[in-house]
Amino acid sequence: MSKIALRSRILSFHGKPDQSGHNVDYLEDGVLIVESGKVAICCDAQSAERQGLDLQLCEWLPKHLVMPGFIDTHVHSSQIDVIASYGTQLLDWLANYTFPAESKFADEAYAQAAAVDFVDYSLAAGTTTSFVFTTSHAHAADALFSEAFARDMRLVAGKVLMDQNALPALQDTAESGFEDSLALINRWHGKGRLGYAVTPRFAGTSSVLQLKMAARLMQECDDVWLQTHMSENLEEIRWLESIYPEAKDYLDNYDRFGLVTERSIFAHCIHLSESEIRRLADRGGVVAFCPTSNLFLGSGLMPMEKLTAAGVPVSIASDVGGGTSLSMLMTLAEAYKVCQMQGYSLHPFEAFYRLTLGNAAAVNLDEFVGSFEIGREADFVVIDPCPTPIIERRVAQCTTIAEELFVYMTLGDDRCIERTYCHGIERHNKFTQLIARPGA
Ligand SMILES: [Zn+2]
CATH class of the missing domain: 3.20.20.140 (Metal-dependent hydrolases)
Incomplete structure (x- = not known):
């Protein structure tokens, strides 16, 4: 069955957050491993390495941001x-x-x-x-x-x-x-x-x-x-x-x-x-x-x-x-x-x-989707760090992930979405214009 290994910045939540970052899981250098459509590992790169993972095997996207779909x-x-x-x-x-x-x-x-x-x-x-x-x-x-x-x-x-x-x-x-x-x-x-x-x-x-x-x-x-x-x-x-x-x-x-x-x-x-x-x-x-x-x-x-x-x-x-x-x-x-x-x-x-x-x-679906908890269905997006010149320029001024997110939610649209994965399969890629239609 398919396996995905991404090393990137990763954002998810494990409860309703407050402004101080409580319940926010933000990894500056994170690893997401997906096996058989489910989240198998989501942790920082150092601890993944300590668990024996070879980071060389990961696709490395240091400036992108990965978050649940x-x-x-x-x-x-x-x-x-x-x-x-x-x-x-x-x-x-x-x-x-x-x-x-x-x-x-x-x-x-x-x-x-x-x-x-x-x-x-x-x-x-x-x-x-x-x-x-x-x-x-x-x-x-x-x-x-x-x-x-x-x-x-x-x-x-x-x-x-x-x-x-x-x-x-x-x-x-x-x-x-x-x-x-x-x-x-x-x-x-x-x-x-x-x-x-x-x-x-x-x-x-x-x-x-x-x-x-x-x-x-x-x-x-x-x-x-x-x-x-x-x-x-x-x-x-x-x-x-x-x-x-x-x-x-x-x-x-x-x-x-x-x-x-x-x-x-x-x-x-x-x-x-x-x-x-x-x-x-x-x-x-x-x-x-x-x-x-x-x-x-x-x-x-x-x-x-x-x-x-x-x-x-x-x-x-x-x-x-x-x-x-x-x-x-x-x-x-x-x-x-x-x-x-x-x-x-x-x-x-x-x-x-x-x-x-x-x-x-x-909507009573949080036992299946919405986070990177181990075993959740691997629905996620990869945010393009440079979707437009203005967003790229504005994000360069940000010093916190909260500021960066606010730029995406204020200036962003589907140009920010570089890739979309459903159940561990890439179903959209804006650069290859991958359209995974039936039989594809
Ligand atoms: Zn309506």
Whole structure:
């Protein structure tokens, strides 16, 4: 089986860090050995040598930075063509841009080609684990799962459930949505590194019956996730109050059916009330903070620090195509600014922790990915020390790893990602433009 031996600067976390560097594992001269897709050794070079390792056998990248692969907890594979669509907020944006774009996925060949591009773009951005909305077409979910499986990528996805208030061509029914989801779970959940997320788009596009059927899937199928949207836009919230007046508030549209659990991921959560925050924390529901999307669609400033302090697990996500980039580095840049507007300066240690082990822990995958603990799946990125002249020049001024990380999260994008490895296999290399497609 394959073996990788890298000697480089290595950064990872073994818990939530503080600014002093507690829980930060930074090796100026480190060695990472991967065997059979798993982390076998991660330590400083001197102690590796003392353990009998011949450092000559390692590929030596003294100026690069190796860190665990990035985890994106909320993204739409069907919306690459919707990024950078002008001039609307959420509800009009869905009607004018998103639904027409998703309609194209009725064509199986189109869905297959789009799935190939989505996973390749994600890997090029350094993302090795994604939680993905496909479309309401079951074959679009099949296409995405098959492409991720071919690359041995860790991916959790679901067919969108949507039986009302959308283009008729995109609507399923409560029954067909249930049957299609169940079949997809049986085909893909637990296969390789894949997982299934029951995926009602949001309460506005699912009937009460469909939300009840989603809860049934959660109860009947072990360890599946739930992913949806919540409290993104003020107009959306008012609209939901009008169509579901019996619900106490937005959260109740999910909570009353048992859909708020520790395996439930809610994108956005910008405008939650104190009561909703408290109940979300009680249930263990996970929030996906999507800063580029929230700014681009004018949705609002997500109170990340407030939710974290209340005990709600908060992850960070791209939300392409409301979000404007698959790059989690660009996502961090906007997260920093959103937090700054609320008086909180997101420290680079916390930011990179959240992209890796923090996001993994939020979505219950930290026993598999997110760190370089021995035995973890070897998903990692190699950061190019000279991705652009300005970054190279700015990094040269840095005297600490925290300063350097802050440059990457402020100025960086996918040009910073020299290589991406999934389960110990190189799946992207920006210099060779290696695209490890099926059969390659
Ligand atoms: Zn979304």
